[in-house]
Amino acid sequence: MLVATVFAIVKLDHLMTAVMLMGFFSLLSSCIFMILDAVDVAFTEAAVGAGASTIFILAALAIVGRTSKKKRREKTIVPLIIVTCTGAMLLYATLDMPYFGTPDAPVHTHVAPRYLLESGEEVGPPNIVTSVLASYRGYDTFGEAGVVFTAFIGVMILLGAGTRKSGLEREAPPNVKVESMRQKIVLREVADLLIAPVLVFALYVQWHGDFGPGGGFQAGVIFASAIILYALIYGIVPAQKILPPRKLAYFPGIGLLLYALVGVVAMFKGGNFLAYGALMADPHDGQHYGILAIELGIGITVAAVMINIFFSLSERSL
Amino acid sequence: MSQIPSQLVEQLPAVQLLLTLLAAPICSMFRNGDLSWRIATVASWASVACAFALLHQVWGGGSISYEMGGWPPPWGIEVVIDELTAIVLLLVTLFGALVMTALRKSLSSIMRHQRQSLYYTTFLLCMASLIGITITGDAFNVLVFLEISSLATYTLIARGRDRRALTAAFRYLIMGTIGATFILIAIGFMYMLTGTLNMADLSERLPEHYDNKVLHASFAFFTIGIALKVAMFPLHYWLPNAYTYSPKATTAFLAATATKVSLYVMIRFIFDVYGVEFAFGQMQLGTLLVPLSIAGILVASLTAVFQDDAKRLLAWSSVAQLGYMALGMALLNANGLTSAVTHMFNHAMMKAGLFLALATMIYRTQSSSLAALSGIGRTMPWTTGAFAILGIGLIGVPFTAGFVSKWYLVSGALDKDWLPVAILLIISSLMAIAYIGKMLDVMYFKPAPAEFADIKEGPKSMLIPCWIFALLTIYFGIDTRLTAGLAGRVASNLLGAS
Numbered sequence: 001m002l003v004a005t006v007f008a009i010v011k012l013d014h015l016m017t018a019v020m021l022m023g024f025f026s027l028l029s030s031c032i033f034m035i036l037d038a039v040d041v042a043f044t045e046a047a048v049g050a051g052a053s054t055i056f057i058l059a060a061l062a063i064v065g066r067t068s069k070k071k072r073r074e075k076t077i078v079p080l081i082i083v084t085c086t087g088a089m090l091l092y093a094t095l096d097m098p099y100f101g102t103p104d105a106p107v108h109t110h111v112a113p114r115y116l117l118e119s120g121e122e123v124g125p126p127n128i129v130t131s132v133l134a135s136y137r138g139y140d141t142f143g144e145a146g147v148v149f150t151a152f153i154g155v156m157i158l159l160g161a162g163t164r165k166s167g168l169e170r171e172a173p174p175n176v177k178v179e180s181m182r183q184k185i186v187l188r189e190v191a192d193l194l195i196a197p198v199l200v201f202a203l204y205v206q207w208h209g210d211f212g213p214g215g216g217f218q219a220g221v222i223f224a225s226a227i228i229l230y231a232l233i234y235g236i237v238p239a240q241k242i243l244p245p246r247k248l249a250y251f252p253g254i255g256l257l258l259y260a261l262v263g264v265v266a267m268f269k270g271g272n273f274l275a276y277g278a279l280m281a282d283p284h285d286g287q288h289y290g291i292l293a294i295e296l297g298i299g300i301t302v303a304a305v306m307i308n309i310f311f312s313l314s315e316r317s318l
Numbered sequence: 319m320s321q322i323p324s325q326l327v328e329q330l331p332a333v334q335l336l337l338t339l340l341a342a343p344i345c346s347m348f349r350n351g352d353l354s355w356r357i358a359t360v361a362s363w364a365s366v367a368c369a370f371a372l373l374h375q376v377w378g379g380g381s382i383s384y385e386m387g388g389w390p391p392p393w394g395i396e397v398v399i400d401e402l403t404a405i406v407l408l409l410v411t412l413f414g415a416l417v418m419t420a421l422r423k424s425l426s427s428i429m430r431h432q433r434q435s436l437y438y439t440t441f442l443l444c445m446a447s448l449i450g451i452t453i454t455g456d457a458f459n460v461l462v463f464l465e466i467s468s469l470a471t472y473t474l475i476a477r478g479r480d481r482r483a484l485t486a487a488f489r490y491l492i493m494g495t496i497g498a499t500f501i502l503i504a505i506g507f508m509y510m511l512t513g514t515l516n517m518a519d520l521s522e523r524l525p526e527h528y529d530n531k532v533l534h535a536s537f538a539f540f541t542i543g544i545a546l547k548v549a550m551f552p553l554h555y556w557l558p559n560a561y562t563y564s565p566k567a568t569t570a571f572l573a574a575t576a577t578k579v580s581l582y583v584m585i586r587f588i589f590d591v592y593g594v595e596f597a598f599g600q601m602q603l604g605t606l607l608v609p610l611s612i613a614g615i616l617v618a619s620l621t622a623v624f625q626d627d628a629k630r631l632l633a634w635s636s637v638a639q640l641g642y643m644a645l646g647m648a649l650l651n652a653n654g655l656t657s658a659v660t661h662m663f664n665h666a667m668m669k670a671g672l673f674l675a676l677a678t679m680i681y682r683t684q685s686s687s688l689a690a691l692s693g694i695g696r697t698m699p700w701t702t703g704a705f706a707i708l709g710i711g712l713i714g715v716p717f718t719a720g721f722v723s724k725w726y727l728v729s730g731a732l733d734k735d736w737l738p739v740a741i742l743l744i745i746s747s748l749m750a751i752a753y754i755g756k757m758l759d760v761m762y763f764k765p766a767p768a769e770f771a772d773i774k775e776g777p778k779s780m781l782i783p784c785w786i787f788a789l790l791t792i793y794f795g796i797d798t799r800l801t802a803g804l805a806g807r808v809a810s811n812l813l814g815a816s
Contacts, residue, residue, distance in 0.1 A: 093507060093536070151469055157476075252343070274388075
């Protein structure tokens with residue numbers, strides 16, 4: 001089904017349908033991650049791929065128009081050769097790969113045992129993914145938060161932040177269509193029903209990352225999607241009344257700084273950067289609160305980035 | 319109280335990264351561009367000081383390891399600093415800070431204040447991520463910071479005044495993404511074989527898999543992916559446009575650092591992780607790299623000679639110079655590697671200086687075409703003077719930095735008894751004389767166009783960094799302890815590791 005979807009996307013001229021299919025593609029791949037027991041990844045893929053990014057692309061489409069122009073045919077032979085070679089290389093590599101799920105594959109015998117057996121003692125959270133992500137490899141995760149922040153800054157620069165008036169400051173266009181989505185009663189009722197639980201669920205995912213699948217990345221995206229849903233139904237202006245974009249623009253930085261601050265405090269307490277154990281007298285407590293704090297930092301950054309990007313895209317189409 | 323300095327010294331590797339990485343979000347919060355610029359400049363100069371301190375610690379062949387999060391490798395992520403790391407750190411921070419100092423004037427004409435602070439933020443992020451790539455001892459961590467640096471670079475390029483900057487950035491984005499994906503596949507394959515991501519641990523565990531097809535595929539993906547990022551001929555397609563259309567002084571920073579750090583990653587992985595024997599013996603990297611880099615040097619130099627836009631000319635010259643470094647690496651002897659590492663530093667310095675001098679001229683003329691720059695030697699003598707010194711350095715005239723690296727490269731080729739290669743190198747230097755000479759000829763001996771007849775000398779905040787670059791070029795042409803001396807030790811280390 002994945003392959004069929006991809007072919008359909010490539011062949012379609014109608015961009016709207018292509019975007020819908022891309023959302024479908026993400027949903028499918030999140031199912032695959034689910035089957036592979038990577039629940040956390042499936043979570044993120046469903047929220048980011050199927051949810052947020054589809055909406056972003058739709059918002060972009062609202063600006064540029066929804067059908068692609070016919071282009072002259074270009075030479076396709078060189079790309080074809082390159083793609084074939086890449087595929088052949090990947091197949092070649094599979095010949096010597098350990099079989100799927102072999103217990104004695106190197107992946108399972110080298111660093112993994114310590115993560116599996118001792119993380120409960122050393123770090124604390126029952127969810128091992130969380131302890132690897134936030135503690136053992138917390139530096140990587142710090143980098144990832146940096147990636148999200150960089151993307152935010154990039155979008156802000158390119159879309160011209162600060163040079164346009166936000167929806168709030170702008171005069172309402174005179175010929176505004178009265179027929180907005182607010183009038184569609186089914187949509188409105190469903191949205192009203194959903195938004196509050198989704199927000200609560202986001203908070204649950206945020207604080208429950210220690211115990212079950214979830215954490216800052218997922219929670220941030222879920223939180224943002226609730227806000228985006230609100231903005232879609234009730235219009236961008238009421239949404240910006242709740243979250244003024246000028247203030248919102250500070251939050252990605254604040255989240256990243258919060259993450260770093262945890263690390264720096266640990267440095268002042270005599271540990272290394274991001275060594276949460278040094279935060280408190282009891283290393284376990286230190287790990288626990290350290291992970292909670294950095295997950296909060298990630299959550300703030302991700303949610304604020306998502307909402308910011310959505311606002312600045314939709315402002316352009318106002 | 320006496321404990322605090324020693325503690326600070328221990329924490330230096332983390333401090334090195336955090337200075338710029340934390341200054342970035344702080345900068346983004348100010349709407350006042352001048353204030354952000356001050357923060358950014360202070361942060362980048364502090365990071366230069368930090369790089370010097372680290373270099374001082376490892377000088378002579380030491381190495382520092384720092385455990386991020388307090389977890390020992392391979393479970394946690396390790397930061398490793400040796401002499402090669404330290405010199406690349408110095409390159410990134412010092413040249414980054416110099417360009418940052420000059421950036422404010424350079425941007426003032428094309429951007430509003432609010433945008434400027436976001437631009438400094440991006441610049442700092444780019445610098446921080448390059449530092450992150452350089453210091454890490456973890457294969458996956460390289461990729462994380464590579465993502466930041468790529469995103470930041472695309473943004474920096476796309477903000478050029480010209481709309482063409484957008485296509486240049488988009489093209490780079492596609493190529494860069496393919497490169498990063500290939501590197502990710504390569505690292506994934508290595509993880510599959512060994513179950514570790516730590517570089518030192520990888521290098522111990524890979525040799526038993528030398529006959530494994532997964533490792534072969536991993537190596538192929540890595541080489542192509544990183545060659546895309548280095549812009550190694552014939553995968554240099556994105557570079558000329560990206561350099562030509564990126565705004566003003568930014569080009570100086572990108573030309574100095576982005577490709578050099580990728581090259582550093584290439585050296586690290588090929589020599590330290592995969593191992594020389596595997597890369598050059600079993601996988602025959604040399605037979606691929608030597609002809610391609612020589613072809614790259616000649617083709618790109620020749621293309622440079624026929625350009626009539628100064629920025630594009632220098633961009634093509636960069637492709638050629640990257641060829642020198644690749645060749646130095648592929649020669650696989652002490653002199654060759656010494657030249658690769660030395661030239662990495664020297665070329666970063668000279669190219670950054672050249673682009674910066676050019677940016678100063680463009681600040682006045684608003685155009686980088688050679689026609690607009692003609693006669694500029696009389697109206698802006700100081701800027702053109704710095705440009706001339708740096709240009710002569712790039713050709714490789716004795717008593718400039720360029721001579722040192724070329725000397726080692728030619729001796730490396732002669733050590734291998736590759737006389738034709740040495741001759742081709744000298745021919746390529748003649749081409750360098752042709753394209754640098756062409757620019758200097760236009761600048762000094764052509765009459766200035768009427769509209770630019772009475773332009774003033776460039777602003778001091780740009781002129782002084784230009785001259786620092788120029789004087790450093792002469793200094794490192796005479797005193798080679800820092801560059802070639804260190805590079806020699808690094809080279810014997812890398813070769814000895816096999």
